[in-house]
Amino acid sequence: GAGVSQTPSNKVTEKGKYVELRCDPISGHTALYWYRQSLGQGPEFLIYFQGTGAADDSGLPNDRFFAVRPEGSVSTLKIQRTERGDSAVYLCASSLREGVSSYNEQFFGPGTRLTVL
Amino acid sequence: AQKVTQAQTEISVVEKEDVTLDCVYETRDTTYYLFWYKQPPSGELVFLIRRNSFDEQNEISGRYSWNFQKSTSSFNFTITASQVVDSAVYFCALSEAGYNQGGKLIFGQGTELSVKP
Numbered sequence: 001g002a003g004v005s006q007t008p009s010n011k012v013t014e015k016g017k018y019v020e021l022r023c024d025p026i027s028g029h030t031a032l033y034w035y036r037q038s039l040g041q042g043p044e045f046l047i048y049f050q051g052t053g054a055a056d057d058s059g060l061p062n063d064r065f066f067a068v069r070p071e072g073s074v075s076t077l078k079i080q081r082t083e084r085g086d087s088a089v090y091l092c093a094s095s096l097r098e099g100v101s102s103y104n105e106q107f108f109g110p111g112t113r114l115t116v117l
Numbered sequence: 118a119q120k121v122t123q124a125q126t127e128i129s130v131v132e133k134e135d136v137t138l139d140c141v142y143e144t145r146d147t148t149y150y151l152f153w154y155k156q157p158p159s160g161e162l163v164f165l166i167r168r169n170s171f172d173e174q175n176e177i178s179g180r181y182s183w184n185f186q187k188s189t190s191s192f193n194f195t196i197t198a199s200q201v202v203d204s205a206v207y208f209c210a211l212s213e214a215g216y217n218q219g220g221k222l223i224f225g226q227g228t229e230l231s232v233k234p
Contacts, residue, residue: 042224
């Protein structure tokens, strides 16, 4: 079956512009995570969805970042007024997440490389 | 506070050598999970192993083995008889399993392993 897919694979934008990054999770996975990976660093958690709702957005760096998952499947990460410091690889992961007392493996997508000029 | 430290930034070995990647973690939770992920040059994170905090048994999978020691808060990863295809960045990660934690992963900074022929 298909894994997690992310589009676009690369996005180059200018400072101050708005961008949207898309994530298609594995079919049937209810949990969806966004991470950001800067050069030479490990991924950093941004936000987590359980179904349609954002269950934990504590990792979003500021209010320029927003994410939605309106139908509980595809998610879009939105960044307003982009800054050069937003340049990174944005990773999406999904998992089955059967319940709060269990834990399921997160499957990662290939990422979107965002470059802000 | 949650934290994962991978003190080795880069390791270079010659093929067939054994190599150990270190991981030290911090958490206040008594129930947590530890992970190792591999990130080859293609960029996609590949899940290798998950351990829960109640299972300190060491695990071996082919050339890979993991040593989990709660007393020293360490979860080290050893590759036996390394191969060129093992060249990648390896990440150790922690997830706290408390209610409503959501399973977000806290990653270390990564260790870049280079295996030379």
